[in-house]
Amino acid sequence: MKRFPTALLCFIGAVYAFLLLPIAIVIPMSLNAGEYLTFPPQGLSLRWYVSFLNSEQFTSAFVRSVGVALVVAVLSSAIATPAALFYVRHLRSGREKFRLTMLAPMLLPEVLTSIALLFFFNQLFFGTGTLAPLVIGHVVITIPFVFLTVTSALYNMPAGVEEAARTMGAGAWTAFRRITLPLVKPGIVTGAMLAFIMSFDNVNISLLLKPLGTSTLPIQLFDYLRYDFDPTAAAVSTISLTLTLSVVFLIDRIYGLRAVRF
Amino acid sequence: MKLRRWLFALPALLMVALFVVVPYLNIVLMSFRTPSATAIYGPGFTIQNYARVLTDSLYLGLLKDTLLYALATTSICLLIGFPVAFHLARTDSRWRGLLYAGVLSPLLTGVVIRCFGWIVLLANNGLINQLLGLGGLGPYRLMYNPVGVTIALVHVFLPFMILPVMNSIQSVDPRLGEAARTLGASGLRSFVRVLLPLSMPGIQSGVILVFVLSASAYIIPMLLGGGQVSTMPTVVVQQLMGSLLWPFGATLALVLSLTALALVALFGALTKRAMRRVA
Numbered sequence: 001m002k003r004f005p006t007a008l009l010c011f012i013g014a015v016y017a018f019l020l021l022p023i024a025i026v027i028p029m030s031l032n033a034g035e036y037l038t039f040p041p042q043g044l045s046l047r048w049y050v051s052f053l054n055s056e057q058f059t060s061a062f063v064r065s066v067g068v069a070l071v072v073a074v075l076s077s078a079i080a081t082p083a084a085l086f087y088v089r090h091l092r093s094g095r096e097k098f099r100l101t102m103l104a105p106m107l108l109p110e111v112l113t114s115i116a117l118l119f120f121f122n123q124l125f126f127g128t129g130t131l132a133p134l135v136i137g138h139v140v141i142t143i144p145f146v147f148l149t150v151t152s153a154l155y156n157m158p159a160g161v162e163e164a165a166r167t168m169g170a171g172a173w174t175a176f177r178r179i180t181l182p183l184v185k186p187g188i189v190t191g192a193m194l195a196f197i198m199s200f201d202n203v204n205i206s207l208l209l210k211p212l213g214t215s216t217l218p219i220q221l222f223d224y225l226r227y228d229f230d231p232t233a234a235a236v237s238t239i240s241l242t243l244t245l246s247v248v249f250l251i252d253r254i255y256g257l258r259a260v261r262f
Numbered sequence: 263m264k265l266r267r268w269l270f271a272l273p274a275l276l277m278v279a280l281f282v283v284v285p286y287l288n289i290v291l292m293s294f295r296t297p298s299a300t301a302i303y304g305p306g307f308t309i310q311n312y313a314r315v316l317t318d319s320l321y322l323g324l325l326k327d328t329l330l331y332a333l334a335t336t337s338i339c340l341l342i343g344f345p346v347a348f349h350l351a352r353t354d355s356r357w358r359g360l361l362y363a364g365v366l367s368p369l370l371t372g373v374v375i376r377c378f379g380w381i382v383l384l385a386n387n388g389l390i391n392q393l394l395g396l397g398g399l400g401p402y403r404l405m406y407n408p409v410g411v412t413i414a415l416v417h418v419f420l421p422f423m424i425l426p427v428m429n430s431i432q433s434v435d436p437r438l439g440e441a442a443r444t445l446g447a448s449g450l451r452s453f454v455r456v457l458l459p460l461s462m463p464g465i466q467s468g469v470i471l472v473f474v475l476s477a478s479a480y481i482i483p484m485l486l487g488g489g490q491v492s493t494m495p496t497v498v499v500q501q502l503m504g505s506l507l508w509p510f511g512a513t514l515a516l517v518l519s520l521t522a523l524a525l526v527a528l529f530g531a532l533t534k535r536a537m538r539r540v541a
Contacts, residue, residue: 003352003353003354004349004352004353008345008349009349011342011345012345012346012349015342015343015345015346015420016346016361016364018342018417018420019364019365019368019417019420019421020364020367020368021379021383022376022379022380022382022383022417023367023368023371023375023376023379024379025379025382025383025389026375026378026379026382029382078273079273079274079277080274082270082271082273082274083270083271083273083274083275085270086267086268086270086271087271090267090270091271098271101275101278102274102278104278104282105278105282108282108286109474109475109477109478109519109522110478111478111480111495111498111499111515112286112289112478112515112516112519113282113285113286115289115498115502115511115512115515116282116285116286116288116289117281117285118502119285119288119289119292119508119512120281120284120285120288122302123288123302124288136281137281139277140277140278140281140282143274143277143278147274194370197370200372201370201371201372201373201374203372203373203374203480203481204480204481207480207499208499208502208503218372218373218374221372221374221375221378222374222481222484222485225374225377225378225381225485226484226485229381229382229385233378234378234382237372237374237375237378237379240372240375241371241372241375244370244371244372245367245370245371247370248363248366248367248370252359252363
């Protein structure tokens, strides 16, 4: 028996094309030998990648973005993992309140969070002269994602293995290190990778919190696109896309994309 | 002992308290401050900022436009997202994993890149106009106007509709629909009376997510609007970055967020009643 009418399948196919075409299109654009964003491409060339490598602004923004994203991934998982452990294992009362607090940065509009942090750092702290406010902003908005993936990994753990280890004489720390940690590691790694992607792609927080005169890759691209459409932008997009999608692929290999829920 | 366990949660709680709760309280405070030409804000407090936003037809018009964009985006996302979510939830195709990745990947691709993709497609000399040109049509103006902005908004936020609706449909037993059909309900009736109400929780969260996200979108109207389209977030960022009008910018941002929140609450209340009626 056919489960879906053909018309429905055609419609769904069109929606997938709508979802993926605008993303896929930047790849042939970046390999275009022509001067403008023409289609079909006028021959293959890597000249726009060379142009990217020769642009100090783009390369330094790229390096900065990768650095920030790595720091954010580490900090965010270091902060959110113990909170998830506490929530799943120890918290008895006020659980929903605690969960909402952890997820709050994800539920609040990013632009508003960004504005709130801009005021906060300028009034009460050292201003936005360094990368610290930007990193803190990224960590805050990525905490919910690590919290969610680690929480779900903890729930999916086979019941009783920890108690079994304890019964057989393992101390609390040993049981945690030898049993719990290895079992939830995929959750932590997935969360950290998500945090990496979120930070690497972030515009809303970075736009307001970046130090004057420096920028991250998405911000640099954003500024560039407001005035210029040459295929260097396509090369930059393709590089950034490749990085993001390889991380997605890794998540899928390690844990399965199904773990990524919103 | 109990106290030591709280230490686990302490760093995360501190982060949220210090960098979310305090800044949000501060932004509320900021919206009541007096504007000043020489400093970030003047001495004392005032409600003048709110009075200005709520009486100036320029800002009320912006608020209306922004909410209309959000409403259009949400409706289109629901209409085209529901069939995809339904298929993804019920299919046993071996491409299922790939299809799921197809919905998820756009979400994990930077919003600037996705806007750029649309610029390539929609520009006056873009792919779509070139293809239409081959047929002797166009060129049509597809971006730097509300059409382009709406298309990109739908594209960027569609996965936020598909994923929760899919989760919801997955938890509905397919046999319920079949039972309705067996008992004589038409396909449409079985959809309206069985599947739709039962997938309401997912629709609800999808609608709320998409609405809030598209009402606060900044990058998309900037890039696809090309300066021709103003929404509340673009004006707010302009006020903050360009003219450094912090108290007023804070007020604008809060009025937008609170209005969106009120509409979401209204929607929640309405759908709750609808859900109770069918249940």
